[in-house]
Amino acid sequence: MKFFRFFKKEKREFKNIGPQDELSKVLNGEENSKDIVTKDIALQIPSLKGGISFIADLVSSLEIKFYKEIDGKVESVDDYRLNLLNKESGDTLNSFHIKHALVRDFILYGNAYLYVNKYRNNIKSLHYVDAKKVSILPNYDPIFKDGKILVNGKYYDTYEFVIFTQNTLDGLSGEGLLSENSNLLELTYNTLAFSSDNIAAGGIKRGVVKSAHKLGEEAMNALKKAWSSLYNRNVNKSSAIILNDGLDFHELSQTSTELEILNTRKNNDLDILSILKIPASVMNGTASNDQYNNFIKSTIIPLLEQLADAFNKTLLLETEKEEGCFFAFDTRDLLKGNVKERFETYKVAIESGIMTPNECRYQENLDAIEGMDIIKMSLGHIIYNTETKELYTPNTGEIISGNSTLFSTSKEVNEDGNKIA
Structure with a gap:
């Protein structure tokens, strides 16, 4: 029954990708493929997946607070919107998952979107929208920039969304790793695919078959089929090829790329961590307090500032902005030493x-x-x-x-605080 296919585990394999894939999609009339490396493919790269999750987990675990100026002092006060930002968003995703998804889209696509469901001036719920489901229609005015947001065929105004972008020129859409670093991601993925294919083939070395005489079409097809089965990852590895009389196998020497595959993978991982601005020592747990604090200040804090600015722009009323109210992440625990x-x-x-x-x-x-x-x-x-x-x-x-001035005293004292004789 088809119902039971729902429980069947999905099997994913590495597959080499390249410019020819994009060309074939265009020629076949398939969906537009602006980025050769898609989100699903990119997240199969361990260093990228781990790095993005590391940053997103840090950001999502932080509490957002609401600050207001009271009697000349900025104080943290309670506000109904904090429940939406820190606990129940009103969406099927809770606040942690929403912040996690926003950071992930921000890094990969360069833009992330959060729909604000309002009734007049009251916010009822917050809803994460997948960046791939959003289309931006700018007004093309280089000075007074604005536009419309299209989701599922419906138009929305920009003020209805919390818009979180990087590398942007209009504040509505940006550029992320998938577009700016596609070559590195493609190289890293293909290196993983190459290693996976070699392991799946059981480490069988490449070679050529030399024949003492010309083979017939039937013998040639049988040899090709047997040889293809030997290197096919989906075929039983106990299979073997029996060479008839007059056929000799000559092993090919390994190329420099094959010999350096391990170092290539290590260098690719370091490059990916570099574009994520994560020191390798932080990821492997060997960073000192100074190294960790530098990572927080140079990578996490700027991300938090951009996200807080996006919240303040959309979630605050204009009167609240004039009064100096703002949302901010509580970062006390981030920079605590031992x-x-x-x-x-x-x-x-x-x-x-x-x-x-x-x-x-x-x-x-x-x-x-x-x-x-x-x-x-x-x-x-x-x-x-x-x-x-x-x-x-x-x-x-x-x-x-000290009710009137610091040295307005209830007893007669001099300016040093001593009694006057």
Whole structure:
């Protein structure tokens, strides 16, 4: 029954690709093939698949926060849209999968799209749209750039989508690895296909058959069929060829390409990691803290900034933009060093009066302790309470009120904080 074919495991094989494939598609009237290396083919390359997943997993695991200026301070506040961005998107994909898909499309295609389902000014849900299902119709005005977005035969305005692009000239569509680095991806894939074919053939070496006399058509066809079966990956490898009298097999020497195939694969992998801006040491887990932090700052942070800008452009109301509201990724955990380095940093920050103990605890996701919103100051050390605005000198027991100015005191003291005789 056809129903049970649904459970049959799909079998994929490596197949060499090249310019002739694109030509044949055009001549046969098949779908347009702008990129010889498609997404499905590219993701069969282990280094590319692993690199994209590594970046996308990092980005998708980060929480998005909503910030607003309150009394001259920028503070993180709650907002109903955070649930759509961090938990339930309203789509069949949850927020993690949506962010993962956006980053993957951004890297491969150079553009990613998220439809914003609105009712008036309220956002009801967010929906990921496959970049291959989207067509852009620009207005071709080099100054006042705009356009329409076509999905499944329906036109949409650009403000209905969160548009995430790179290497773009109009902000609506861009260029990714599939178009900008197609030669490298084609070379890497064909190298994998070459290795796969050799392994599938059981390591049988290439050669030629020499005949002492001319073979008839029937004998020639039988020899070709047997030889093709020997190298065919789908044929039982226990098969063998029996050469009749007068036939000799002469092995061909390996080419330089065959001898260097392992090094070629390693170099291809390094090249792919290079275009993804991922150090090999980060991928194999041998990177130092400095190397990892440099990777975060040069690769992940710019990606987060671009994604946050795209969210801010579409998800914020104009009044919110004027008030200085914005969405941003919480990157505290990304740049944390080891425990010893972090706590030494906190010690310096507390002793120099830059941070309060509770602020340091917040960085470690710990609950605040009542009475620890204090800043150490000089005079070895006087304590400043940020909530009551009072200065306290432990060695004298004096409390100095700072309601009007820093040294507006409840007792008569000089500018050094000492009593006036």
